[in-house]
Amino acid sequence: MDRPLRDALATQYGVPAESIREAPGGVANRAYALGNDLFVRIPRTPAFDQDLIKESTVIPVARAAGVRTPGIVAFDTTRALIDAPYMVLERVHGTDLVDTDEPSPAFWQEVGSQLALLHQVEQPPTGVHPDNGGGDPRPTVDQLATAGYLDPGTANWLLACFDHLTGLIPDNLPPVLLHGDLAQQNLMTHDNHLQALIDWGDAAWGPPGMEFAKLRLDHVLPVLRNYPHHEGLEASILWFHLSWGISGLAKPPQPGQRHWTAPPPSRLLGVLRFYASSPPTPWRELLSQKAQY
Structure with missing residues (x-):
């Protein structure tokens, strides 16, 4: 300055x-x-x-x-x-999660309680517009396969995964007020307690599952303990992680960024890391053999 x-x-x-x-x-x-x-x-x-x-x-x-x-x-x-x-x-007198040690599950449960309050807002504030998170990812899968980023077999498997997940997500889920950038740099902590959610510039009116797309899936698990469950929630969250991971795959690197999703393969590697940890039901069934091609 x-x-x-x-x-x-x-x-x-x-x-x-x-x-x-x-x-x-x-x-x-x-x-x-x-x-x-x-x-x-x-x-x-x-x-x-x-x-x-x-x-x-x-x-x-x-x-x-x-x-x-x-x-x-x-x-x-x-x-x-x-x-x-x-x-x-x-x-806010605290630090964001980029500069702190890994918080305990109790911290993430506090995040879930805060999201439950936010998602109860009944009308979008002025200037907050509908956002569906980018629409159908399947054309992007086809484009990446054509460009050589994906082999045909993997592309077909991904298309089957999206078909399977879409079938598990109800069509009539009401939109909610989303923070829109629920990531490590926007969660303030002190003594392992959530101090505040900050930076509302990406707020949107959209599907609940989209809110969790910037958190690592292993953090989503404790967040959901204090968040009201609804049918298809986990499928919707995984749908966004895969969709946004695929859409970023061909983007150039962004060195120096503080958010974990900046490197192009990070989201997809995050999904791999999560599934390598043997997640509980219903997560482990979402990418099961039901997603065939």
Whole structure:
């Protein structure tokens, strides 16, 4: 942050200029601690302005539902201080999971309780649009096979898997309010307790199973212990892990990213790792011999 902007923020929010420190940010925003109690997020480019505007409507709704997320102190779109919209939030005193040891199952159960509250919201907030997670992955499987990323036998097996999983997912599942980026960098912890869910720029109105697509499947297991079960939930979660894993297979590497899904093969290797651990029912049956070609 340049000195004039730092000094302007310090004056505006009554904190010492030397207390403003950059924090690890995401793809969309630069992030800075403003002293001990405040935190500011500024879009990296104008392409991300709408995501921050969306957050300004989602955060109050999530908090009203009982979700642990920092409250908004100020949301400024005037561009008088910064040539971008920016948001000042209450500061969470904790660390994200990228920089901590593996939490216990109790932590993940807390995440499940928070998702249960969020997914009870009955109407999408302003600016939150429907999202089905990318649609049918089977054309992508065909394209990857044609391009040589998949051999024909594996492609046929994947198509059979998607057919099998689709048959297990009810057609009439109501959409829910999704955090949309439930990943390690957006889960704040302290003393093995969930402090907050942060970064709501990817919030969407979509299928419940899509919410779990950015968590490792071995973490999904304890999350679901405190999450209301419904028919086809595990099949839907696995469907998204496979679908998004396939869609990212031909993408170039992204070195330096903090999220575990950045390397192109990570999702598919995550599924392999999960199934190598002999997961419990009903997971182990989802990729059973029922998925034949």
